[in-house]
Structure formats: structure tokens, C-alpha cells
Amino acid sequence: MSDSKDSRFPEAEYKNQGLPEYNENPLISALPTIMSPVAVARALAKRPHFQAEELNLPCHIRTHAIHRLTRDFFVPQTNHIVIEQKLSKLIRCSYLNRNPKTATFKRKLNSVRDLVQKEDLTAYIHDEVDSPASSMTIAGISGAGKSTTTNLVLNTYPRVIYHPEFHMLQVPWLKVDCPHDGSLSDFCLSFFIALGRRLNIDYRAKYASGRPTIGKMMADVADLCLIHAIGLIVIDEFQHMSLAKSGGEKKMINFLVTLVNVVEVSVVLIGTPKALRLFASEFRQARRASGDGSVVWDRLPFDESWEDFLTELWPYQWLKHKVERDEQLTNKLYELSQGVPDIVVKLFCLAQFRAILLAGTPEEERLSSELIEQVFEDEFSIVKPMLEALRFGNRHKIEECNDLIFPKFESNMINAVNQLVTKPLGHTKKVELGEPMETNIANTAIKTIVSMGIAEDIAQPLVADALAKDPNLKLIQIIQLATTALTDTEEKPEARDKPDSKPVYTSRSSWAQLSSNDLRKMHADKSGSMYEVIQEKGIGYPIQELLAG
Incomplete structure (x- = not known):
């Protein structure tokens, strides 16, 4: 528990969670009530601001409006509901044996902290334990929506809850991005930074200065999980974890299983199938390590899910001439994107962007299969190997492409402008x-x-x-x-x-308009040095003749 009496964070409001074991635990009853699938869908759905009047805006402003889709468009699917239900269970179950109202809580807290201080975190890793905490993995290709969905679900929970009665700052969840080519010590450092930002405390300086050992950093991570009642740790981009730098997969997995079995913090790993497969065998050997199973995050199938997604997306056209979606457009979009939501939305945006900039008349501002395919060829070449692997079901190729980084939408916008054919102005200024x-x-x-x-x-x-x-x-x-x-x-x-x-006086910007024999005109028009211009014009002073004389 923390001695902090900081009231900058929202105070706990204890709610009826529907189950007695939940209601009796303030760490659980302070959480939002458990949502039904319909409520989850409503909470996760996002739509961008759109008004018909915006179609009358100048083209350069409308291209900025299109960008809203990449930030504010999300269509909940069945797998999103499943993820929310699993995370909801993982957070609450991790608190079942950590009830600050009971006498056993302090004893358990002290015994675990004693183990932590000895830096002997993995001594009982395979013993039978009564930890209700659990873990799961979410594996899927880049751009399928794993991280986006997880972020949306986590943000339905408070980031920090202050319990005045127990002088405790509770952190229901913490998401840590695994650093690129990271080691176990890098992960611990990322944890200190993420938790420090959440609580406005410089934990990095407190725990990572002075070259501490990996064992000490691991113990401090576990200690902070207890102090701040962390319910769930989500480790994103887990494919970046370097097994060699971490001392092998056993050390990393033992640490994570310790958090689950001993510290009683639920853990979720998010990454690509290839990376998570490396840890799967050892992870499954630990009790409860795969208690909630794994979620294989696939692209949208070419069925009613794809149809529903496009039905929601299609009305958001900032074009003078909207086209109705037909079978050809539906099939072409799936052929190019292979149902990866991130690619679909960005392709839809960039196609509109190019349609606006290339159009000579309002009638020409329209989407077409040819335009969409041309934009894809120009802007998405970097992900074509992965999409080809998806198209032909080549799992080996898919794993080879799992570390692809999708190009940013802003970069694609700039590239789209560079690809445009320059149009001559109507008159010369x-x-x-x-x-x-x-x-x-x-x-x-x-x-x-x-x-x-x-x-x-x-x-x-x-x-x-x-x-x-x-x-x-x-x-x-x-x-x-x-x-x-x-x-x-x-x-x-x-x-x-x-x-x-x-x-x-003639301003410098007007020198090009002067007579051809004016030196200022020559300076404005020169392509090389001024000396070369003078020599070419034959107007230089005959210094050689002067010296010869």
C-alpha cells in the first residue's frame, strides 16, 4: 500500500458488481460495472465528425478532414467483444486474493514483499499456488487491430483510483510497449517509465539509476505491482523482446509467470505469431500461464463482417461526387487489403485524397477501382509481401513479414502529393x-x-x-x-x-522583371556564378589588357 494522500486522482466510488466476492473487495468494486456485449459495442464504436456542409470547403481543407478517419473510426466485431470480456475477467480475478479490508492481506503482502526483497522471484515458479490471476496472449499480423482494440478496452477503465480509507493509489492496468531489440532490463526500465508517467512520479530515477542488476530491477517491478495494486500488465509489441539479451526465454517467462503466480498480477502479451510461438511451450508449462487461452487475431473474413465494415466506412466521403459501393469496389478493396482494417482505412483515405487533388471538375472527384488500385501500387508497396502471403495462405511467408512497420498516414499523404501530375496555371503571373x-x-x-x-x-x-x-x-x-x-x-x-x-528602388523580388542588360536582371536569372554570367555577356572589365599594358 502507498502512504500517499494525494487527492489529485479520482477517489474510489464503490459499485455493485453483481457478485458478492467482487462487492466485498474495494479494489474490484471501485472498477466500472461489468458491461454487457451490447454495452461493449457501444463503448468501443468510434465515428468521425462529418457534415454535408464540409463538401463545400476548399479541397486543401477537405484533405485534412479525411484524416479524421484514421483517428476516429472503429467498428466493433465479435472478436472485440471477446477481448473485452477476457480483459474484464483478468483484471478482476487478479484482485480476489488482494483485499485490503482483510487481515490476511497484510500478511500476504509482507510475505510476498519479503520474497521480492530477497530477489528470489522464481523459487516457487512451478509449485502449486492459489493465485486467481491469469494470463493470455493475443497474436496476429501487423495492422489487424490488436493494439487498437486493447487500448480502447483498457480506456474504459480508470487509469488511477485513489482509496482514501486505505491510503492507496490503485492502478487497474498498465500497458508497456516492449522496446525494440529489448532485453529484460529494458522491459523493466519501460515499466518504471510507464508507471511513473501514470502517477507523476520519477520511478526511472529512483529504480534505474546507478546500474542496478537485472534481479534488483525485476524485484522492484514486482514490488511496485503490490504497492500500487496493479491488476493487469499488457506487454505490447512482444516480438521485440530479445531472447539472447534476456538470458534466454526461460528467464523472461519465469519472470512473467512469477508476476502471475506469486505477485498475482494478470499478464497479457500482444505480438506477432512468430514471436509468441517462441514462448508458447515454456509459458504453457507454468500453472495458469495460459488460463484464459490465446486469441489469434486474424484479418476480417470475406463475409458479412467485411460487408458490415465497408457499410459503416463508405458514407465518409469528402468528395463532390460520391459513388455507391458496388460488387467490383467491394471485391477490389478486399483483394488489395486482404481484410486488414488498418490498410483498408488508409487506402480509402488516400484514394479520396488523390481524387480531390487530381480532379479538374467536381464530377471527377470520385472513387473508382482503377484509382484505388493505383494508390495501392504507389503507396503500399512495403506491405505487398505480407498481403501476398495472406492471399495465398503462406504461413511461413506471413511469419517472415511479421516485423513490418506500416508506413505512417502522414508520410503516405506527402507521397501522394509527390505522385501527382503538376497542372499548368490558367495564366502566367x-x-x-x-x-x-x-x-x-x-x-x-x-x-x-x-x-x-x-x-x-x-x-x-x-x-x-x-x-x-x-x-x-x-x-x-x-x-x-x-x-x-x-x-x-x-x-x-x-x-x-x-x-x-x-x-x-526596385525590390529584389522584381529584379527578374528588369531589362535584359540590367545586372540585377542577370543576377536573378543566373544558373551558375555571377562571374560566369559576366564572362558570357562579355561585359567584364578587360583586366588582362590593363595588366599587359
């Missing part, structure tokens, strides 16, 4: 001054002055200079200033020789 209105006025002023008989290469810098001084000038004011400057220049050439006269 002669003077670039920033705002479209300024550019249109400038071009009109230049045409007007040219119609007066003034050369265009003279009119352009005059107009640019006028707008540089005051961008809010009206057309007649621009023409007046430009012609006045021209008249002053023509009538008073001697003014240029006066030391106190101010030259006509």
Missing part, C-alpha cells in the same frame, strides 16, 4: 507580390501602362515599386504613381548626378 488580388491589380496596371506606349520591361518595375510602398493602392493610384515616376525620371536626368537625390 508576371509580378509575384504575395496576395492574388495584388498580383491581379499589378498585371492590370502593367497592361494599362503598356497600352500608353511605355515598354513592358519599364512598366513592370514601376508598378512593382509602387505596390512595394503601399500594397493597398487602387488601380488608378498605381498608374498615377508609375507614370509620375516615369515623368520625373525623363524630365530630370540631371537629378541622378546629385549626391542628395534618392534612386528609384
Whole structure:
């Protein structure tokens, strides 16, 4: 138990859980009530914000709206309900022998902590124990939705519950991402960081500084599980765990089984089939290690589940011309994605993104099988080996592809833009001054002055200079200033020789509009060095002749 009296966290509200053994235990009765399958489906379902008025937004804004689908779209399936029910049971069962109201709780706590302090965590690993805690594994290919579903389920539970009567901060669940190429010590470090963030305590500095031994770090992890009444530890991306660095699979598995059997914390491993298969044989030998079995997380089958998923997804089109989903589109999407939800949603988004940017008319803003296939070929080449393996049922190939990292949606958006064919503008902008209105006025002023008989290469810098001084000038004011400057220049050439006269300023952005023999024009147009330009034009000073003379 913790001596903390910190009330920054929500205080426990004890609810009727429907079973006497649950209601009598404050660590369980403080949890949300057990949900029915219908309530689970409602709690997990997510839909993005969508309004018909958004179809009238400019295309560059609509492409941002499409991104909502990757964050706020989730369709609960039967396997999601199963996962919620299993996690619900794992959390509650881990507390059955840890009731802070009973006298035996403190004795058990002290005996376990004594074992922890001796760093002898695996002494009774295969003994018969009465631990009600259990464990399970969730194995499946990347992008199938394992982590997303687990996160949604876990977030239906409080992160921290404060029990004033027992001076305890209860952590019902803690999710730890296994570090890439991680060892057992790296996992312990990740645990300290995750728990520290949850409680706003720097456990990393407290337990991981000074090069502690792996045995000491393991003991501290177990101790913290008891102090903060952790009910469930979820270890995600378990395929990153390095058996060699951990001292072999026995050491890692013994540690996890200790958490289940001795510390009485339920454990869930999430990873790819190949990684979890390495641990399966040893894990199953420990009592209760596979008490709740394993869940093999597969792609969506090509049946009513796939149909339901697309039915929910299809209305979210931010396109001027929505198309109805037909059999061809349904089959093409499954052929390309093989029913992997992450790929389906991202492919659907990127196809809309490209349809908007490529369309010349509103009618052309539409999805098609050809467009979807082209986007897939351009943006999803990295996952094609895995999808081919799924298509042909090649399990060996699937395991080889299990460490694939899916490209981020943002990167795919950028790549989609790079793939687009550049469209020429409707007219050439002669003077670039920033705002479209300024550019249109400038071009009109230049045409007007040219119609007066003034050369265009003279009119352009005059107009640019006028707008540089005051961008809010009206057309007649621009023409007046430009012609006045021209008249002053023509009538008073001697003014240029006066030391106190101010030259006509031409902004750097307008140098390209000057006459071809102007050095500023040459500088703006150069592709190499200025020296090379001067040599090419033959305007350099004849220094060699001077030296020879």
C-alpha cells in the first residue's frame, strides 16, 4: 500500500458488481460495472465528425478532414467483444486474493514483499499456488487491430483510483510497449517509465539509476505491482523482446509467470505469431500461464463482417461526387487489403485524397477501382509481401513479414502529393507580390501602362515599386504613381548626378522583371556564378589588357 494522500486522482466510488466476492473487495468494486456485449459495442464504436456542409470547403481543407478517419473510426466485431470480456475477467480475478479490508492481506503482502526483497522471484515458479490471476496472449499480423482494440478496452477503465480509507493509489492496468531489440532490463526500465508517467512520479530515477542488476530491477517491478495494486500488465509489441539479451526465454517467462503466480498480477502479451510461438511451450508449462487461452487475431473474413465494415466506412466521403459501393469496389478493396482494417482505412483515405487533388471538375472527384488500385501500387508497396502471403495462405511467408512497420498516414499523404501530375496555371503571373488580388491589380496596371506606349520591361518595375510602398493602392493610384515616376525620371536626368537625390528602388523580388542588360536582371536569372554570367555577356572589365599594358 502507498502512504500517499494525494487527492489529485479520482477517489474510489464503490459499485455493485453483481457478485458478492467482487462487492466485498474495494479494489474490484471501485472498477466500472461489468458491461454487457451490447454495452461493449457501444463503448468501443468510434465515428468521425462529418457534415454535408464540409463538401463545400476548399479541397486543401477537405484533405485534412479525411484524416479524421484514421483517428476516429472503429467498428466493433465479435472478436472485440471477446477481448473485452477476457480483459474484464483478468483484471478482476487478479484482485480476489488482494483485499485490503482483510487481515490476511497484510500478511500476504509482507510475505510476498519479503520474497521480492530477497530477489528470489522464481523459487516457487512451478509449485502449486492459489493465485486467481491469469494470463493470455493475443497474436496476429501487423495492422489487424490488436493494439487498437486493447487500448480502447483498457480506456474504459480508470487509469488511477485513489482509496482514501486505505491510503492507496490503485492502478487497474498498465500497458508497456516492449522496446525494440529489448532485453529484460529494458522491459523493466519501460515499466518504471510507464508507471511513473501514470502517477507523476520519477520511478526511472529512483529504480534505474546507478546500474542496478537485472534481479534488483525485476524485484522492484514486482514490488511496485503490490504497492500500487496493479491488476493487469499488457506487454505490447512482444516480438521485440530479445531472447539472447534476456538470458534466454526461460528467464523472461519465469519472470512473467512469477508476476502471475506469486505477485498475482494478470499478464497479457500482444505480438506477432512468430514471436509468441517462441514462448508458447515454456509459458504453457507454468500453472495458469495460459488460463484464459490465446486469441489469434486474424484479418476480417470475406463475409458479412467485411460487408458490415465497408457499410459503416463508405458514407465518409469528402468528395463532390460520391459513388455507391458496388460488387467490383467491394471485391477490389478486399483483394488489395486482404481484410486488414488498418490498410483498408488508409487506402480509402488516400484514394479520396488523390481524387480531390487530381480532379479538374467536381464530377471527377470520385472513387473508382482503377484509382484505388493505383494508390495501392504507389503507396503500399512495403506491405505487398505480407498481403501476398495472406492471399495465398503462406504461413511461413506471413511469419517472415511479421516485423513490418506500416508506413505512417502522414508520410503516405506527402507521397501522394509527390505522385501527382503538376497542372499548368490558367495564366502566367508576371509580378509575384504575395496576395492574388495584388498580383491581379499589378498585371492590370502593367497592361494599362503598356497600352500608353511605355515598354513592358519599364512598366513592370514601376508598378512593382509602387505596390512595394503601399500594397493597398487602387488601380488608378498605381498608374498615377508609375507614370509620375516615369515623368520625373525623363524630365530630370540631371537629378541622378546629385549626391542628395534618392534612386528609384526596385525590390529584389522584381529584379527578374528588369531589362535584359540590367545586372540585377542577370543576377536573378543566373544558373551558375555571377562571374560566369559576366564572362558570357562579355561585359567584364578587360583586366588582362590593363595588366599587359
